[in-house]
Amino acid sequence: MTEQVITEQPSTDAGDAVDLSAAPDSVPEEGFRAGFVSFVGRPNVGKSTLTNALVGEKVAITSSKPQTTRRAIRGIVHADTGQLIIVDTPGIHRPRTLLGQRLNDLVSSTLSDVDVIAMCFPANEDIGPGDRFINEQLDSYPRAIKVAIVTKIDTVGRDHVGAQLLAVSELRDWATIIPISAIDDIQLDVVTRELIALMPVSQPLYGEDAVTDETDEDRIAELIREAALEGVSDELPHSLAVTIDEMNEREDKDLLEIHANLWVERDSQKGIIIGKGGSRLGDVGTRARGAIEILVGKPVYLNIRVKVAKEWQRDAKQLGRLGF
Ligand SMILES: Nc1nc2c(ncn2[C@@H]2O[C@H](COP(=O)(O)OP(=O)(O)OP(=O)(O)O)[C@@H](O)[C@H]2O)c(=O)[nH]1
Numbered sequence: 001m002t003e004q005v006i007t008e009q010p011s012t013d014a015g016d017a018v019d020l021s022a023a024p025d026s027v028p029e030e031g032f033r034a035g036f037v038s039f040v041g042r043p044n045v046g047k048s049t050l051t052n053a054l055v056g057e058k059v060a061i062t063s064s065k066p067q068t069t070r071r072a073i074r075g076i077v078h079a080d081t082g083q084l085i086i087v088d089t090p091g092i093h094r095p096r097t098l099l100g101q102r103l104n105d106l107v108s109s110t111l112s113d114v115d116v117i118a119m120c121f122p123a124n125e126d127i128g129p130g131d132r133f134i135n136e137q138l139d140s141y142p143r144a145i146k147v148a149i150v151t152k153i154d155t156v157g158r159d160h161v162g163a164q165l166l167a168v169s170e171l172r173d174w175a176t177i178i179p180i181s182a183i184d185d186i187q188l189d190v191v192t193r194e195l196i197a198l199m200p201v202s203q204p205l206y207g208e209d210a211v212t213d214e215t216d217e218d219r220i221a222e223l224i225r226e227a228a229l230e231g232v233s234d235e236l237p238h239s240l241a242v243t244i245d246e247m248n249e250r251e252d253k254d255l256l257e258i259h260a261n262l263w264v265e266r267d268s269q270k271g272i273i274i275g276k277g278g279s280r281l282g283d284v285g286t287r288a289r290g291a292i293e294i295l296v297g298k299p300v301y302l303n304i305r306v307k308v309a310k311e312w313q314r315d316a317k318q319l320g321r322l323g324f
Contacts, residue, residue, distance in 0.1 A: 035199035041120035
């Protein structure tokens with residue numbers, strides 16, 4: 001195994017800390033609703049951006065590269081009328097590798113459990129075979145109420161939005177169809193309200209301050225992966241994985257020490273990630289550290305080692321080790 005190390009020193013300012021409180025066991029208010037929703041749709045349709053916009057904090061990573069969301073991340077939306085727990089899935093697609101197969105299994109088990117499946121269609125792309133394939137798969141989850149969301153309406157004119165709403169309505173008998181823009185904050189309140197209205201009557205499932213039930217360690221690994229994904233070529237995104245070796249709170253000062261591994265599949269990819277004289281990896285470290293400091297609310301020392309795990313996407317043992 002080969003490796004290259006970069007260390008990142010802490011910066012001085014840090015943002016607000018995130019507090020994950022336990023679910024309260026109070027009696028539900030009259031008519032309060034709470035439940036689970038999953039956004040599905042082709043890669044790049046805006047599922048992660050929508051999740052983050054609804055939750056109001058960065059929980060799912062976003063990227064212009066398709067299929068970069070690999071695990072079910074929950075974001076929690078709090079409203080007076082109820083609570084929405086968003087389960088972000090990696091996306092339904094035809095599996096080509098063992099990783100692809102595992103991701104599809106993860107999607108299936110997630111979708112069997114949720115109360116609502118909201119399928120996303122970008123306003124700026126025609127409905128195609130990929131959308132039809134996913135729409136047909138939704139028949140396998142009869143328990144969930146199906147909702148359609150037309151995303152990115154800021155990118156097209158009104159007529160186009162109307163035409164897309166009509167095309168989407170012809171795919172199935174959706175409980176509702178909502179046009180939105182996550183970037184321009186158009187109709188996000190409607191999404192929250194309508195989705196909560198479709199949830200079962202329930203007491204709150206999470207405490208008021210909770211935004212996600214992912215561990216800090218998982219979120220930190222995702223932030224590093226997101227920083228590493230920025231500006232890399234098309235085939236590399238699927239080859240990247242991050243594991244955390246160690247996280248220590250320093251006793252002598254206010255500092256969180258993180259030792260992480262950034263895994264690639266081939267030696268040639270290692271060179272790309274590291275860049276000339278380590279320049280690219282240096283940028284990745286700086287970006288990741290900034291995002292992590294906002295998450296944990298204190299200065300961070302970040303150490304990233306780039307390691308090669310040959311063809312890990314096709315290797316069951318390696319997949320297990322990388323957390324899939
Ligand atoms: N203009 C515009 N762009 C958007 C909007 N929502 C998302 N995008 C962009 O679309 C791209 C994909 O967004 P993501 O949220 O990562 O899409 P995703 O469906 O989660 O993608 P995967 O993780 O690959 O499944 C990003 O470049 C976003 O900035 C929107 O409302 N308006």
